[in-house]
Amino acid sequence: MILAALLLATQVALQDPRLDRLDPDTRSAVAAVVDSARVARLPIEPLIQRALEGATKGAPGPRIVTAVRRLAADLGTARTALGNDASAPELEAGVAALRAGATTQILANLRSVRRPLTVALSVLADLVASGVPADSAAAAVLALAPKARDADLVEFRRAVERDIALGAPPGAATSVRLNAGATDVTAASSGNPGTPTRRSRP
Amino acid sequence: MFEREDETVERVIQHLRRPVAIDPGLDARVMREIAQVAPAGRRVRPLWPLLAAAAVVATVLVARPRNRNAASQADTLQFVLVAPQAASVALVGDFNDWDPARSPMQTTHGGGIWATVVRLAPGRYRYAFLVNGVEWRADPNSPAAKDDEFGTPSSVITVGGRGGGGGS
Amino acid sequence: MGIHKVEPSDAELVRRVRAGDTGAYGALVSRYRDRLGRYAVHMIGDREDAEEALQDSFVRAYRSLARCDDPARFGAWLYGILVNRCRTTGARAARRRRMFVRDAQALDGAAHADQADRLDWTDAVDRALARLAPDYREAFLLKHVDDLEYEEIAELTGAGVSALKMRVKRAREQLQKYLREAEHV
Numbered sequence: 166m167i168l169a170a171l172l173l174a175t176q177v178a179l180q181d182p183r184l185d186r187l188d189p190d191t192r193s194a195v196a197a198v199v200d201s202a203r204v205a206r207l208p209i210e211p212l213i214q215r216a217l218e219g220a221t222k223g224a225p226g227p228r229i230v231t232a233v234r235r236l237a238a239d240l241g242t243a244r245t246a247l248g249n250d251a252s253a254p255e256l257e258a259g260v261a262a263l264r265a266g267a268t269t270q271i272l273a274n275l276r277s278v279r280r281p282l283t284v285a286l287s288v289l290a291d292l293v294a295s296g297v298p299a300d301s302a303a304a305a306v307l308a309l310a311p312k313a314r315d316a317d318l319v320e321f322r323r324a325v326e327r328d329i330a331l332g333a334p335p336g337a338a339t340s341v342r343l344n345a346g347a348t349d350v351t352a353a354s355s356g357n358p359g360t361p362t363r364r365s366r367p
Numbered sequence: 368m369f370e371r372e373d374e375t376v377e378r379v380i381q382h383l384r385r386p387v388a389i390d391p392g393l394d395a396r397v398m399r400e401i402a403q404v405a406p407a408g409r410r411v412r413p414l415w416p417l418l419a420a421a422a423v424v425a426t427v428l429v430a431r432p433r434n435r436n437a438a439s440q441a442d443t444l445q446f447v448l449v450a451p452q453a454a455s456v457a458l459v460g461d462f463n464d465w466d467p468a469r470s471p472m473q474t475t476h477g478g479g480i481w482a483t484v485v486r487l488a489p490g491r492y493r494y495a496f497l498v499n500g501v502e503w504r505a506d507p508n509s510p511a512a513k514d515d516e517f518g519t520p521s522s523v524i525t526v527g528g529r530g531g532g533g534g535s
Numbered sequence: 536m537g538i539h540k541v542e543p544s545d546a547e548l549v550r551r552v553r554a555g556d557t558g559a560y561g562a563l564v565s566r567y568r569d570r571l572g573r574y575a576v577h578m579i580g581d582r583e584d585a586e587e588a589l590q591d592s593f594v595r596a597y598r599s600l601a602r603c604d605d606p607a608r609f610g611a612w613l614y615g616i617l618v619n620r621c622r623t624t625g626a627r628a629a630r631r632r633r634m635f636v637r638d639a640q641a642l643d644g645a646a647h648a649d650q651a652d653r654l655d656w657t658d659a660v661d662r663a664l665a666r667l668a669p670d671y672r673e674a675f676l677l678k679h680v681d682d683l684e685y686e687e688i689a690e691l692t693g694a695g696v697s698a699l700k701m702r703v704k705r706a707r708e709q710l711q712k713y714l715r716e717a718e719h720v
Binding site for chain 3: 375376379380382383384386387389390393394396397398400401402
């Protein structure tokens, strides 16, 4: 029965015309990973996108398959940490945070104070990518998560990145911005209608 | 006493006269804004020959929420690349199946400012620019995708769904 | 010897922009961005607000370029727009003026003692500058950092020359006082 379901699912994945951009062997291998993910109720679109990214970038088939398998495994880890009700975007952002060095416990802690978590997890990953130690980034996001809006978190990340670009040590930039920004976040969250809107930045 | 005071203030002045790092993307943001508000009745000629010389080879500007559909929480985002020498630019990413044909970028007044608009639901997306069909460029003003497994640069944009957008 | 690049004058670039050559405005932006950016950063104190003010000023100048009576003095005219823009920004930026290196924790991260000293001095100057009244800070920066003549500053700010001289004098005295206090902290 399970085998039959799997075979049926595999047929579904192989029928996705987007995968035609892969060579036959790679396509079969990717379809198998996608189908396993579908059965496990993991989001499959990120897996397909990763395969298509590899195809467009001209990556060798085995590398594409490895990347897709690794992503499927990490999505499973993220779901274990975030819970079965985590959305697909949250799981994708969770993967980024895990790959940046956040622990599953950090993900679970964040889940307990904030929903949705997509931006918080993304900011955590992006801070680490900027050179902030994973524990500092996690501590900062955990501190901000209960009250900050998504836009506040993004602004925090930009401020830290800017300070780093100006020569501040990444950990110190994070802690100082966290302390300096605490009142700003509170003020912004109060929704003061008189506050001019900051022009958004890249 | 007075000499010492003068020395201190002079030291302050010299300190303040040092160059200050300004966001290199500012020039391009200005040019994009004025391109949109070009005075009526004026013929707009191809731009950038001078700016191009002074600017970095390519500066990516903005992935910026323009408005919000409360029902779907999707954001309409404009991606802009300044690439005066490019013959074609495509935006590719998780939102368009990494298909260069899906989001070709258009030049603004033919002056090397390439732009396209994409509507994205909340989520974290990887993307890159494909210049002249062969050259991959990341967005220097967005976080880099560190887990690049295919050997070419990509960037990340996050579209938020809680309070104030959060597009980055 | 060598290759010399002849830069077009401000007047020539303004003329080209008015004739529809939008790209010529890019040259004006490149020409003035660093100098005006430095003023905005020191005046406002918050880098992002300063860049926003600078960007707005360039765009406003473009929109009202027809009102630039003397294209040869485009720079001074642009300065005037930025000075006004900084005044309106300053009020809201003041409450969140912040310098990223200003506590012991941050300094612990400095790799070398001289780096720490440099950061300390930067922080002290930023703090002292922030304590000045905005019109004192404005006059001091325009006179001593941007090297403008009092007559030019008077034109930009609308204040009289004697008042400006007094502001600069007071600014110098107060900077000295604040920095001396910082030494003893």
